[in-house]
Every structure is written in structure tokens, then in C-alpha cells.
Amino acid sequence: xxxxxxxxxxxxxxxxPLLFEPAxxxxxxxxxxxxxxxxxxxxxxxxxTELTHAxxxxxxxxxxxxxxxxxxxxxxxxxxxLTPADIAERAEWTEDYxxxxxxxxxxxxxxxxxxxxxxxxxxxx
Numbered sequence: 001x002x003x004x005x006x007x008x009x010x011x012x013x014x015x016x017p018l019l020f021e022p023a024x025x026x027x028x029x030x031x032x033x034x035x036x037x038x039x040x041x042x043x044x045x046x047x048x049t050e051l052t053h054a055x056x057x058x059x060x061x062x063x064x065x066x067x068x069x070x071x072x073x074x075x076x077x078x079x080x081x082l083t084p085a086d087i088a089e090r091a092e093w094t095e096d097y098x099x100x101x102x103x104x105x106x107x108x109x110x111x112x113x114x115x116x117x118x119x120x121x122x123x124x125x
Contacts, residue, residue: 064108066091070098071105 030036033051038044070091073082082090088098 067101067105068108069105070101071103071109074102 033047035044035048035051038047070087072078073087074084075081084098084102085095087093087102088095091098091101093101
């Protein structure tokens, strides 16, 4: 389970860098961040764990940005605001999830959010 997302006044942990995958390596279905080339199981476990934490942190951050965007799109002050159904369609969510994301985004923009999991939003597996 991912660690809770830090609040605005707490420093974010910096996960292991997701090294750029060159186009040639990315085209090879067996290639994944050079993990297949690590022979030592201890080193493999360490690097795979680093990547897992990095992907979870990236997922948490991306969900926050989705929520902020959803809240901005649903802002009643916008002349071109979208309904939760419109947002759900664009993001490939259910309408109920879109409503929760709009509220979560509003909380984030106010600085009162406690994290995706406390909002009833799914976190990374």
C-alpha cells in the first residue's frame, strides 16, 4: 500500500528516479527499466522496490492533479463548466467517482484534503 500523500506543508519524499527508457529498449517487450539485466536477486529486489515506490508516488500525484483539474472544470464560476457526467466521460470514470474527484480537488485547492484514500478514492494496489 502506498504511503499517504503528504500535505502541502510537509515535504514530499523523492522516490527513486524513473530513468528514461530509450525508444529501442521500450520497443523490446522483455525490457523494463533494465531490470532484466540485473542478475543479483538482492539488487533486483532493491531496484524493483525503488521502482514500485516511484510508480506509487507518481500515481498518487497524478490522481491529485486529476482531482484538481476535475474541480476546476466543474467550477460554477466558469461559463464553460462541465457537469460531473461530462467529466466522467472525458476521464473514463463513473459519474459518482467524478463527483468524489471534484470534491477531492476542491479540498486540495483549499488545502484541506487528507489524501485520496480518506476521500474514498481508490489508491494504487
